[in-house]
Amino acid sequence: MTETQTKPLVVEREDTKPGFAGTSVPRKEDKRLVQGQGVFFDDIKRHGMGYVHFVRSPYAHAKIKSVDVSAAVELPGVYGTLTGDEVAILTDPFFELSVPPGANIKDYALAVGRVRHVGEPVAAVVASSRELARDAAELVVVDYEPLPAVTSGEQALTNDVVLHDDAGSNVVWEGLFDWGDYEGAVAEADHVVKIERLHFDRFSSTPLECSGVLVEYNRGTGQWTLHGNHQMPGVGAIWMAPALRTGIDKLRFVSQDIGGAFGNKICLHPQYVACCLLSRKLNRPVQWTEWRTDQHTANAHGNERTFLDIEVPVTKDGRLLGLSVKAIDDCGAFPRYEPLGCIIWAQVTPGCYRWRNIRVDFTQVVTNKSPVSPNRGYSRMQHLWLTERVIDLVANALDLDPVEVRKKNYVRADEMPYETPNGCVYDSGDYARCLDIALDLVGYDDLETKRLDAQARGKLLGVGIGSTLDSGTNNFGQSTLLNPDLQFSGNNEVATVKLDIFGEIVVTLGTVPQGQGHETTASQVVADILSVTPDDVTVRAGHDTYWNSHAGLSGTYASQFAVTGLGAVKGATEKLAHEIKRVAAGVFGATPDDIELADGMARLKANPEAAIPFMGIGAIVNANNAILPEDVRDVTLNCRYVYVPPFTLPDKERKFGNLTLTYATQVHVAVIEIDPETGVYEIVDYAAVDDCGTRIHPQIVEGQVHGATAHAIGAATHEVFAYDEDGNLLTPNFYDYHVPHALDMPPMKNAAIESPSPFTPLGAKGMGEGGGAGIHAVCAALQDALRSAGGATVWRSCNPYHQVWQYLQDASSLVEVQSK
Amino acid sequence: MRLEGTKALDAPRDTVWFVLNSPDQMAKLMPGVESFDVHDDRHWRANVKIPLGLGGLRMTIDFTKLEEREPEFAKLAAKGNGVGAIMNMETAFHLSDAGGGTEMRWEADVKIAGPVGSMGQRVLQPIVNQQVNNVLAALERQCAEAAASS
Numbered sequence: 001m002t003e004t005q006t007k008p009l010v011v012e013r014e015d016t017k018p019g020f021a022g023t024s025v026p027r028k029e030d031k032r033l034v035q036g037q038g039v040f041f042d043d044i045k046r047h048g049m050g051y052v053h054f055v056r057s058p059y060a061h062a063k064i065k066s067v068d069v070s071a072a073v074e075l076p077g078v079y080g081t082l083t084g085d086e087v088a089i090l091t092d093p094f095f096e097l098s099v100p101p102g103a104n105i106k107d108y109a110l111a112v113g114r115v116r117h118v119g120e121p122v123a124a125v126v127a128s129s130r131e132l133a134r135d136a137a138e139l140v141v142v143d144y145e146p147l148p149a150v151t152s153g154e155q156a157l158t159n160d161v162v163l164h165d166d167a168g169s170n171v172v173w174e175g176l177f178d179w180g181d182y183e184g185a186v187a188e189a190d191h192v193v194k195i196e197r198l199h200f201d202r203f204s205s206t207p208l209e210c211s212g213v214l215v216e217y218n219r220g221t222g223q224w225t226l227h228g229n230h231q232m233p234g235v236g237a238i239w240m241a242p243a244l245r246t247g248i249d250k251l252r253f254v255s256q257d258i259g260g261a262f263g264n265k266i267c268l269h270p271q272y273v274a275c276c277l278l279s280r281k282l283n284r285p286v287q288w289t290e291w292r293t294d295q296h297t298a299n300a301h302g303n304e305r306t307f308l309d310i311e312v313p314v315t316k317d318g319r320l321l322g323l324s325v326k327a328i329d330d331c332g333a334f335p336r337y338e339p340l341g342c343i344i345w346a347q348v349t350p351g352c353y354r355w356r357n358i359r360v361d362f363t364q365v366v367t368n369k370s371p372v373s374p375n376r377g378y379s380r381m382q383h384l385w386l387t388e389r390v391i392d393l394v395a396n397a398l399d400l401d402p403v404e405v406r407k408k409n410y411v412r413a414d415e416m417p418y419e420t421p422n423g424c425v426y427d428s429g430d431y432a433r434c435l436d437i438a439l440d441l442v443g444y445d446d447l448e449t450k451r452l453d454a455q456a457r458g459k460l461l462g463v464g465i466g467s468t469l470d471s472g473t474n475n476f477g478q479s480t481l482l483n484p485d486l487q488f489s490g491n492n493e494v495a496t497v498k499l500d501i502f503g504e505i506v507v508t509l510g511t512v513p514q515g516q517g518h519e520t521t522a523s524q525v526v527a528d529i530l531s532v533t534p535d536d537v538t539v540r541a542g543h544d545t546y547w548n549s550h551a552g553l554s555g556t557y558a559s560q561f562a563v564t565g566l567g568a569v570k571g572a573t574e575k576l577a578h579e580i581k582r583v584a585a586g587v588f589g590a591t592p593d594d595i596e597l598a599d600g601m602a603r604l605k606a607n608p609e610a611a612i613p614f615m616g617i618g619a620i621v622n623a624n625n626a627i628l629p630e631d632v633r634d635v636t637l638n639c640r641y642v643y644v645p646p647f648t649l650p651d652k653e654r655k656f657g658n659l660t661l662t663y664a665t666q667v668h669v670a671v672i673e674i675d676p677e678t679g680v681y682e683i684v685d686y687a688a689v690d691d692c693g694t695r696i697h698p699q700i701v702e703g704q705v706h707g708a709t710a711h712a713i714g715a716a717t718h719e720v721f722a723y724d725e726d727g728n729l730l731t732p733n734f735y736d737y738h739v740p741h742a743l744d745m746p747p748m749k750n751a752a753i754e755s756p757s758p759f760t761p762l763g764a765k766g767m768g769e770g771g772g773a774g775i776h777a778v779c780a781a782l783q784d785a786l787r788s789a790g791g792a793t794v795w796r797s798c799n800p801y802h803q804v805w806q807y808l809q810d811a812s813s814l815v816e817v818q819s820k
Numbered sequence: 821m822r823l824e825g826t827k828a829l830d831a832p833r834d835t836v837w838f839v840l841n842s843p844d845q846m847a848k849l850m851p852g853v854e855s856f857d858v859h860d861d862r863h864w865r866a867n868v869k870i871p872l873g874l875g876g877l878r879m880t881i882d883f884t885k886l887e888e889r890e891p892e893f894a895k896l897a898a899k900g901n902g903v904g905a906i907m908n909m910e911t912a913f914h915l916s917d918a919g920g921g922t923e924m925r926w927e928a929d930v931k932i933a934g935p936v937g938s939m940g941q942r943v944l945q946p947i948v949n950q951q952v953n954n955v956l957a958a959l960e961r962q963c964a965e966a967a968a969s970s
Contacts, residue, residue, distance in 0.1 A: 058906045058934035118933070138903060146908055146931065293935070728937040 019528035021521075021762065024699035028519040028539065029257075038257035039542075042289050044214050044227045050079045050126035052275055052288035053133035055140045056298060057115035057122055060149035060368035060727020061163070064113055064142060067123055071139040077128040078136045080282045082274060084110040084122060090277055091243045094269060098339045099483045102172035105164045105366070107334045109243070109273040115144070116163050116333035117370050118729050119298025124274050126286055149368040149727035153306050153328035156365035163333060163366045172331060172364040173339035173482060177346065177655055179421035180357030182313075185322030189313030189820075193394045196814040200382040201798040202304035202330070203719040204375055205711045205771075206739055207514075209259025210290035211268055211299055217279040224276045225252045230268050231261040231512050232555030233545060239269040244276055251276075256542035258514040262711070263374035264300045265514075266557060267336040296732045300373030301721050303341050304330040305382040312394050313357075318405045322357035323350075323390065329364040329382075332371040339364050341372070343478045344379035347471040347660045349422045351387030352431045353409040356421050368727040374557065376711055377470075381772035384468040385797055388776040392464070392783055393793065397817050402780070403439065406467060407432050417758065423656040424471075426663045427693075427765070428755040431467055434667040434689040438465070441687035441749040442669050450671070459673040460789055461684075464780025466668045466712075466773035470692070472559030472766020473661035475647040481655045490647045491661075492551040493564035497526060497572040498638040499580065501622040503600075503615030505530060507539040507572075508547045510554035511565045516768070517700045518561060522569045524696055525762070529573040530580075531597045532614075551642055559766030562696060563662055564643050567761040571641030579635045583617050586632040646759065662757045664692035666770030668709065670746075670777035674785045679805030681785070683713065683746035683778065690750070692767035693757045702750055704768035709748065712774025714740045720798040786811070821948060824927035827956050831963035833915050833922045835970060837891035839962045840913065846883075849958045851951050852876065861885075868900075872947060877902050877936065891915060905936035922963075928952075 032038050069081040093106040106112070111122045123140050127133035148161045156163075156170040163170055186192060213228030224244075230236045233253035241248045258265070271288060279286045290299065311324040331338040342364050349358055375381075391409075395402040411418045413430035420426065443450070447463055454461035477489035494510035507522050519541060523534035530537075540547070543554075556565075581592035584602035588594070588610060596605045603611035612620075620627060621637045628635075650657025671685035688705050695701045718738040722730045731737040756763030775797055782804060783794040790811025796803060829836050839845045843864050847856035852869040859865065864883040869876045879902035887895040892915050900907035911928040931937075932944060 058937065060933075118938070144906070146933075297938075724937075726931055726933070726937070728933060730938055732935070732938045 020524040020534055021528050021696045022694065022698070024697055025520065025524060025534050027517050027700070028523060028534070029517060033257070040209060040257050040259060041212055041214055041227050041229050041255065046214065046216060046285040049214070049285040049287055050128065050282060051130040051133045052278060052286050053125050053130070053137045054121040054271070054294070055123040055125065055137045055142065056294065057111065057118060057120040059115055059144055059146055060118050060151070061147040061161070062115050062144040063147060064111060064115060064122065065145055066143045068141040069123060071141070072125050072136040075136045075139060077132045079126045079128065079284065080278070081126070081140070082110065082124040082278050082281065084108065084112040087274070087277065088112045091273060092245065094239050094243050096335060097479065097483060097486065098173045098335060101167040101169040102335055102339060104167045105335060106166050107270070107336065109270045109277070117298065117368050118727060119294060119370060120333065121271070121274065124278060126278055126282055130289065149725070151367060151369065151723050151725060151727050153304070153330040153365050153367065156330070156367050157328065157363065163368065170365045170367070172335045172366060173342050174363040175342065175482070177358070177360040177362060177422070179349070180322070182322050182324055182357045182359045185313040185357035189321050190316040191314050191398060191820070192818045193312040193314060193397050194816045194818065195310035195390065195393055197795055198307040198310065198386060198389055199796050200305045200385055201796055202301050202369070202721040203715045203798065204264060204301045204721070205262035206295065207260030207262055207264055210292055210295045211265055211271070212287065212289040213268070213272055213275055214285060214287040215272070215275040215279040216285045217276070217283070219283065222246065223250045223252060224279065225254060226272060227254045228268070228272065229255055229258040229261065229265055230272065231258065231265040231514060232557050233512060233543065234550055234552050234554040235266070236269050236272065238552065240273055240276070243273055252545050254542070254544045255512060258512065261514040261556070262376040263378055263557060267300050267371065267373040293733050296737060297729050298370050300375070301332060301370050302375030303372045303379060303382060307386050310390065312390055314394055314398065318395070318398065318400045318408055320353060320355055320394070320409045323355055324359040325386065326361045327363070329362070330367050330369065331364055332369045333366055334371045335366070336371050337373055339482050340479060341379035343481050343659070345383035346422055346478070346655070347424055348380045348384055348469045349424065350420050351384055352411060352467050352469060353387065354411055358421055369723055370721070370729070376708065377769045377772045378558070380469070380471055381775070384772045385776050388466055388468070389779065392780045393815050396783065396787070397815050402465060403435070406435060406465065423650070423658060424660065425658050427661070427757045427759050429663060429665045429691055430753065430755060431665055431667065433753060434665055434691055435465065435467060437751050437753070438667045438669040438687040438689045441751060442671050442685045454673050458675070460676055460785040461671065461673050462781040462783065462785025463669065463671050464777045464782070464784055466776035466780065468666050468770060468773040468776070470559050470664040470666060470767055470770045471660040471662070472664065473563045473645050474558050474560070475645070475650070475657070475659050475661070476553060477647060477649045477657065478659040480652055481650055484652050489649055491560070491564060491645050492553050493568045493643050494549050494551045494554060494640065495522070495565070495568035495572045496549045496638065496640045497569065497576045499576060499614055499618045501618050503613060503618045505532065505537045505614070507537060507569060508549040509539065509543070509565060510550035510568065511561055512543040512556045514556060516556065516561060516704070517697060518565060521562070521566060521696045521700065525566050525569050526573045529570065529577055532600050536600060549640065559664070559769045561766065562692070562762070562764035563760045563766055564645065566696065566764065567643035568641050570761050571643055572639045575639035575641055576637065579637055579639065580614070580617050582632050583621060583628070583635055584612050586629040587612060587620070643761070661759055662693065662765035664690065664765040664767040664770065666690055666773040668712070668773040668777040670774070670781045672778065672781040672785060674782070674804060676789055676808060679801045679808055681782065681801065681804060686746040687749040687751070688774070689752065690767065690770065691753045691755050693760070693765035694754055694763035695752065696762065696764055698752070701752065701767060705750060705770065706748065708768060708771035709774045710740055710745060712771035713745065713778065715771070715798060716775045716778035718798070718800050720800070821930045821932070821945065822927070823930065823948065823952060827924045827926070827959070828918060829922045829924055829960060829963045831922060831967040832920070833891050833917055835966045836915055836922045836924065836963050839959065839966055841888070841894060845962055848962060849955050851954050870951070872936070877905055879905065879907065881907070905932060905934045907932050
């Protein structure tokens with residue numbers, strides 16, 4: 001059970017700050033959510049709407065010989081169907097981000113000619129109820145010719161079975177990243193530690209709410225309105241509109257409340273396009289609500305990655321000189337958001353460490369598994385797990401203290417901002433300080449006593465550290481390091497803030513909140529600038545592309561709201577504040593510099609009695625503007641601001657540049673006890689220290705840390721999407737795929753430090769994706785505990801009890817040291 | 821899932837061949853057969869109910885004889901469809917004389933897809949093993965009866 005300290009430990013910054021930012025004000029969203037008044041897409045119904053059910057492939061890989069929907073169509077209450085053949089005629093394939101061979105893959109809304117993973121949608125049935133649609137789907141007869149399945153990245157590389165004939169290879173993307181002088185590092189080293197293999201398992205941060213959408217088609221305007229839970233509609237529209245042969249503005253995305261997303265709701269464009277086609281074909285609104293089993297089987301998993309032939313040149317005192325690794329990334333049957341994962345990891349190339357010579361041979365392949373999508377900690381999590389695994393395995397192999405190895409190699413606080421070997425800039429942080437706090441919280445100094453105590457009870461005790469970075473605010477220019485022809489760079493986010501006729505302050509966001517408290521934190525920032533309270537600020541709930549408050553890269557993803565979203569809010573509010581001052585100055589015959597905002601009024605600094613309430617300012621501009629002087633009649637009190645981070649284009653040749661703006665720090669420490677008879681283990685103590693710069697709302701930050709930790713503990717202990725050799729998913733539901741619940745959570749101790757970012761408008765950093773630290777903390781704790789039981793190499797990211805039992809039975813080491 | 825084995829049968833090879841290649845006899849070998857239709861001498865269809873959890877798994881199985889060398893070898897393909905499961909199987913048997921009886925060497929490659937397939941081998945393997953044992957026991961009885969009546 002989680003036992004959070006009532007007041008998290010905060011150091012290095014005064015608790016009291018002027019204004020509302022930095023305080024845990026009551027969340028604006030909570031009242032409607034706890035009263036059951038939230039509006040999720042499935043709450044929205046339309047007269048005469050139909051319910052969509054997808055007919056899904058039972059095979060991992062098969063040719064589709066025929067699809068017969070006639071029996072389903074004849075069932076009373078069935079409105080119609082859609083097949084892959086229709087989709088192939090009515091749409092174009094979704095564009096691919098990769099260069100060839102990945103660029104040649106053809107991906108449609110429904111399977112065309114072949115299925116490539118269990119659960120792939122083959123046809124869709126629409127009926128008057130969700131249950132009837134599901135029953136009717138059983139009447140669709142699909143004749144399959146099974147083909148051999150590819151179920152691992154290494155198998156895919158053989159190309160014995162090729163998934164996409166158009167590509168001619170299972171490789172989506174491959175490239176060599178080589179920074180510094182790796183051979184020089186080997187020459188300088190006293191030892192080269194070699195690790196044969198490590199594997200980051202496939203899992204997903206399952207959201208509470210499954211995916212879905214209600215689609216309405218307007219025949220008169222040719223426009224679709226999509227009430228859904230897509231978390232990145234700007235990019236979704238970029239995928240969907242060309243496929244549907246229409247314009248971006250013909251797709252209106254609307255959402256209010258979303259029950260979690262974690263990246264899984266970025267790649268919904270295939271299902272959404274199918275629903276668009278159905279609503280147009282049947283001339284009625286249609287709603288698709290994903291079943292939980294379908295969510296597990298065929299929505300989006302996290303990237304699975306195998307690391308081979310790892311080499312670490314190191315000095316005898318534990319100084320890390322270099323890292324070389326071959327990475328094989330398994331992205332499932334279709335690339336979709338990929339191959340962006342082939343570069344996203346490079347945002348954190350050296351992890352928290354001062355490695356200068358790094359070589360990564362990276363290959364991404366397709367397999368007959370569910371396609372992946374950015375999953376909380378996307379791509380960096382896999383790489384950071386690798387770097388942390390390397391630290392502990394090197395320390396273990398050379399009989400060094402993993403704490404000391406970390407401290408010796410961490411980027412130091414006095415080196416910030418720090419440029420990594422590939423040109424990324426770590427903005428601020430103090431990793432060693434975070435580690436000290438985390439160790440202190442679990443009583444690290446008494447570890448040996450605890451170990452002996454556990455031993456007396458027949459248990460093996462281990463302690464493990466995970467120290468990771470949550471890089472936030474992408475520079476989309478990094479995509480050009482994968483495909484030089486892509487026309488993406490920088491980033492943007494939009495907000496509008498207006499002062500309405502009765503003095504209401506109304507904020508509209510371009511982001512797509514899924515529980516992160518955007519309404520609350522935006523109101524804090526606005527309140528501080530306009531000198532009002534958060535209660536005086538109305539932040540429109542949710543997202544609507546008709547609000548004109550979004551840009552091409554809008555959305556909620558990649559740890560960036562505190563920078564991009566609030567940066568846009570800050571910019572728009574400052575514009576509004578200036579306009580209010582101009583109006584007041586016009587009325588008083590003064591200059592804007594003579595005006596200050598206080599207590600909901602604009603007043604003369606020199607004579608506070610001369611004040612106009614915001615209600616008056618709003619009324620003058622919106623309804624009584626003839627009294628305004630000519631030179632302020634351009635004022636609208638409706639201010640739109642686009643925040644654009646200070647990025648430049650990366651160097652494509654050197655694969656070098658600043659790929660992301662901020663770096664939040666997480667240091668987690670886990671203490672576990674293993675029962676050596678069974679492999680069952682328990683996390684008996686846990687500490688999480690977070691540094692995400694200036695915290696706008698500490699309680700929301702802490703909530704994110706808790707959530708990310710729960711995802712991490714699930715991923716480290718039980719959550720794995722396991723497939724058999726035929727490509728059947730063996731863990732397609734919550735019975736086999738165990739997500740931790742409250743009783744699975746260890747006693748958790750939280751602390752925070754604040755190292756403000758010098759690069760962002762508020763000193764804040766994006767955060768919330770720091771779960772990778774927890775995954776490694778558990779792995780490292782297992783490794784430590786197993787030292788006295790043979791010392792098997794913990795080589796997988798997910799280690800259920802049976803895996804630990806295997807380690808206890810077969811204590812094979814995958815680590816070798818070559819010394820000079 | 822690949823299965824194989826050897827079975828000694830107390831009947832002459834011609835008798836065993838007859839049992840294994842006669843659709844009527846075949847129908848009696850299979851577990852839970854509710855109906856059996858012979859389309860021609862190479863294509864048969866069976867509607868079966870396989871005991872699996874509550875209510876059992878109903879499946880329609882189409883058999884196609886792929887190859888035969890009387891009286892020593894035959895190879896069959898079976899494709900089954902049911903709610904929640906699709907089965908594909910290729911099976912072959914080799915018959916040889918063994919004293920007065922027959923030795924049957926058999927193999928089968930079974931693929932189960934769909935939600936039932938996702939239950940995995942930890943659940944399916946014992947069920948398949950049980951069904952195979954039932955089939956072999958039935959075969960032994962059928963052969964004994966056929967031998968006695970000839």
